[in-house]
Amino acid sequence: MTSNLLILYEAPALGLQLAIDGLLIGAVFALAAYGMALVWGVTNIINVAQGEFVMLGGLIAVLAAEQGVPVLLAVPLAALCLYALGWALYYTVIVHLVGRDMFNSVLATFGIAIVLQQLMTHLFGGADRIAVSGFGSWFFLDGLVVIDKMKVLVFAACIVLGLALAFYLSRSRQGQAIRAVAQKPQAASVLGIDARKIYGLTFALNAAICGAAGALAATAYTIHPYGGLSYTIRSFMIVVVAGLGNLGGVIWAALSLGVAESFAGFILGAQYQIAFVFALLVAVLVFRNWRLRRQRRYLA
Amino acid sequence: MMALLEAVGVTKAFGGVVANDGVSLAVAEGAIVGLIGPNGSGKTTLFNTITGAIPIESGSIRFKGKEISQLLTGGIARSGLIRTYQQPRVYGGLTTRDNMLVSVSIRHGSFAGLFRRAREEAQEKVDELLDFVGLTEKSGTLAGDLSFGQQKLLELAMALANEPELLLLDEPTAGINPALINDVIDRLKVANAALGVTLLIIEHNMPVIMDLAQHVYCLAHGRLLAEGPPQAIQNDALVLDAYLGAA
């Protein structure tokens, strides 16, 4: 580990590379986190299968690309498939969980995560996959810093999608209905808004967002059926740090996480990168809770 | 005689809203003191600061001569300061009897003492107190299945089982069947006289306070508006203004 730190010190260009790589993937984290915050804020359900939705989106994009579908069409395709899956899951499972103790929803969505993970392994095999785009890279600093053009495209696309979602939530009728239900479900139903449909829409929308995020990620990064839980934990961490309803905070936290993970992966070694993510989650929660306890409150 | 509880200049703000603004009160040992005021005047907030549930911005709160404003709820409770809540809080998944058993002198007992089965004296005390509040028939019922009024009575019994020196009661008669309110008042008087429990009571029900309290404090907009014996308070112009103005 110390030798890796020395390398960083001696080759600042490497640090720059790691930082840029971290920022670029951070946008994908931000999108997944935004979706999780949306479902959490509206239905008070933590979707432990969030990461599996992302992975599934990625795998659909990979399959599509292998069938010759242009990479940029694979993204809306994956989003659409996940949207449908989201509605299906809502009407079979999620609808029964709304309004109940959060433990049931954490456990049930964990179950969904396991089912999806196993199905993905069966249908797509256990190996890493990637949808090759062939866009090439940019080279800076005499080739010391390499930036994949696809990664930049993914970054931009995630930001655009995130902004589009924010716009939809604030301007469209359905978006406003969603926000109304999130704030005061009873009042919303008095106004004629069907809360059940809104919950379903929110969940399906989140699934679509994850699908898009995953499809985008698959074009530039490797996807693995077992990579879901890490994404779920990342999303949860980002939402805890940023707070519900704080898009700016989500972006900032997600990008920071991306950068932190990037550096950790290099300094600690790639085999510890996932351990870092989970250990960081514990640290974030403990720290957040400690801060609140000084005011005689706690994370709730 | 030193007051059992003495709050001096207690100030608590939530963001921009000052819920308690320099409130001072004193409760003498063995007394029954009332705390009244229109909704939103800061009464429950004051209770929350006294019991350590929320920290204060400034001021001092002394219980039995010791400063407690920097202490946490558990420590304050263990020194003898117990409270009940506006919405009764009982352990819903346990039976009435078990609620009582887990409350008997729990603030006194050592942690290791928890690992013994409830002793004979504890069982007797539970029977006595359940009888005192009239819940003996409901011993085996889950506390969560009791009615609102029954839960309030259980909560009171649990508090008394805990041998408090000072008991803070937040609207003890609210939501109780009017026909039973006199029963509650009588029981509180007995608890005070026979068991020696000092009482500080938040109430909206004026006849109850006039009957029970020896001294009354009135809050409005987070500040202490008036204090004195019940009759004086009842006729105080400021107090009437506060209530009528708020209505």
Add this chain to the structure above:
Amino acid sequence: MSDARTLTPKRLLLIASLLATGIVAPLLFPAYQSQLTELLLFIVFALCWDLVGGQMGYNSFGNVLFVGLGMYAAAIVQVWLVYDVGLYNAARGGGTAFVFDASQFLTGLALGIPAAVLISALAAWLLGSLVLTMRGHYFAICTLGLGIAAGQIAAGIPWIGAGSGMLTPNPPESLGHVPLLLYYVALGLAVLCTLTFAWLLSTRFGLALNAIRDDEDKAEAMGLKTHAAKVTAWVVAAGFLGAAGALYGNLVRFIDPIQTAFAGATIGVWMILMALLGGRGTLLGPIVGAIVFQVTKELFWTYLLGWQRVGLGLLIILVAVFFPSGIVGFVRERNAASGGEKP
């Protein structure tokens, strides 16, 4: 104490008959010895989860942390008594180079299991102050993170075999029926666990745990030392989980850090399922749940081979959504409705 907690004659009879069954079962069904041993360990897992989860309301998704710690602690002690652990793992522990004779093997177990208990309990005590101050889903996900992080970290430590895992000592031929030995040790552990928890739950401590579950802030405001109670329950559960982990490692022989020791997505969530399925917050529930789960799991493995994990995932969803009060809860509600006595 109320009826639900005392050991009525009816219940004593039930426990006695379970015990009798437990003693003869491996002799009647020798082909299923390892599944039966696994069942006994699952009973311990489920009981331990329920003590902290069902009884106290702290739903942990990371109890695998203690199972894994116990597993590794015991295996390490068992090997370390005779050989250099690093070398043993570098050589993948197998073959003829690393032989354990009967007394070495037995000593290893005899010292390994207490070591497992100590390490797990210590870890629980150290982590407890940090983690038990969190509530609800934050506690749940924090513990999940702990469990998985532990597995990932273990997978990076070469001394214990890193990602390739570690083998527990080869039982010597001269010892005869080691699986049977393991079974009876596991039976002893399960009985000890059940009796310990039955005792704990019959005292005011048991009531205190339930009070914390139902309204922790109220309990704190009544002067109950909630932190001490929480840590105690957590440490006791961790100790038993560690011991069970030690035995589990010796049962499956091969300890994979992520798939076996710190298996968050399998054992970690199965123990929750067992407690829920049987009936959380009761003593009998986790035991019943473990039995039903084990039978179901074996059926799935036999008839749904390849898709068994999907089947279990579906079962988790079904129970969490439609059957959260579990079997014991269901029976009690039916009895209460017909005015009968609680089972």
